[in-house]
Amino acid sequence: MSEFLTDEDLIQLTGCVQRAKQIEVLKHNRIRYFERFDGKPVVAKEAIAYAVRGEAPGTDFDDGFNLDALQQH
Secondary structure, eight states, X not given: OOSBOOHHHHHHHXXXXXXXXXXXXXXXXXXXOEEOTTXXXXXXXXXXXXXXXXXXXXXXXXXXXXXXXXXXX
């Protein structure tokens, strides 16, 4: 049994077949993933468990927001 979602699991989770759309859905839902060399997103089952509980597995998730910049002014 793999610790990563299968291709079918990823399609079921995101509702998308295209890799770019899958990544868009994963980012929107703040689900951590990594991209293989061929561009395919890979998601650990643990990342789904964190997302369902509303937790982040770490504080280094980059959503593009720089909250420190807001606090400086």
